[in-house]
Amino acid sequence: MNFSTFSLFKKLLLLIVAAMAVIWLAPFAIVPTGWRGVITTFGQAKGVSYEPGIHFRIPVAQTMHLMNVQIQNGEGEGEAASKDLQAIHTKVAINYHLDPKRVVDAFMNVGPSTDILVERIIIPATHESVKAVTARFTAEELITRRTEVRDAIVVLLKDKMQRHGLILDEFNLINFSFSKSFSEAIENKVRAEQLKQQAERDLQRMQIEAEQKLVGAKAEAESLALQRQQITPDLLTLRRIENERMAISKWNGVLPSVTGGAVPFLQIDPDAKR
The missing domain is CATH 1.20.5 (Single alpha-helices involved in coiled-coils or other helix-helix interfaces)
Incomplete structure (x- = not known):
């Protein structure tokens, strides 16, 4: 590193330190939209949360801590067991947010970050709720009664999260996975x-x-x-009469010229005089 480069690096470092000092010593703090602030005085939190905007504070003595109250999402996987002792791999997704009215409680009882809330509260509560509910149903019922299973998990998880100022907005069961042999048995059935x-x-x-x-x-x-x-x-007589009438209507009035019988045949001249 030559002298000019070292000099530039030194100036940049001094500028960063000066900016941090100004921020630290500034008599105000800014809370952005979607967040809430908690001010501590020498490490002790005040029992009030601050809305988005600019707020005055005592430099050095007071610090503004930011807590995210926006809707956040997360996914998780875990192992559980059904009522009939079938091993189940579960995958879930949740939407949640920190209750703005409970920001101070969450800050004091859990930690100064929503990431800490996820690690200490949400993940353990989700795993425990899923395991507790899946143990009430057989493996087959977890498939055929999926909506009922999901609703039962939601009720249990909401209660656990509300104790710490967290609100569950949505919960989804993405997938239930079973062992290969059990999956084949279900398909055959x-x-x-x-x-x-x-x-x-x-x-x-x-x-x-x-x-x-x-x-x-x-x-x-x-x-x-x-x-x-x-x-x-x-009806039969009527039909016979009708047949005879039809036969008569078809006759032309001329007798046959030749007749046959027991006597010799005779030629009959119809024009002969009597």
């Missing part, structure tokens, strides 16, 4: 249930078709029986 339902649908369809054919055959038999009942002797 689901497949067998699907085949059973298909067989039941086919049987129901066949029963409906058979009933339809039976109804059709019954209707046809009833129609034939009705027709037989309607054929009376009077």
Whole structure:
């Protein structure tokens, strides 16, 4: 490092130290939007939180600590066990924020940072809640009753977080993972249930078709029986008379010129005089 470079580095360092001194000695502190401030006097916190804006403080004696009250999110994974002792790998996601009204309590009881709240409160509370609820359900129920499981975890987790000034905005069960053998058993059971339902649908369809054919055959038999009942002797006589009338209407009035019988055939001349 040459002399000119060292001189520039020294000036920059002095500038940084001077800026920090000005900030430290400044008689005011700024709280940005989405945060709350807690002032300590020689390390002792005052029982009030400060809204976003500029606030006066006593230089050196007082320090403004910032606490994030914006909605934050996080994901976590962990191991748990079901009621029937199946090993479960869980993955969850949560949205949360620090209650602005509880900033001072959180600062004094947990720590001067929301990161500390995550490490000390949120992560342990989430793991404990998930384990406690999954232990109430069998592995199969964790799948078929997923919404009920999620709601039970939310109730338990909200209570644990509220004790420390944290509000749970949203909780999601991203995934439940089981052992390979158990997952295959579930798939086989689901497949067998699907085949059973298909067989039941086919049987129901066949029963409906058979009933339809039976109804059709019954209707046809009833129609034939009705027709037989309607054929009376009077109806037969009427039909015979109608047939005879039709035959007469078709005759042209000329007798046959040749007749046959037991006697020799005779030629009949219709124009012969009597």
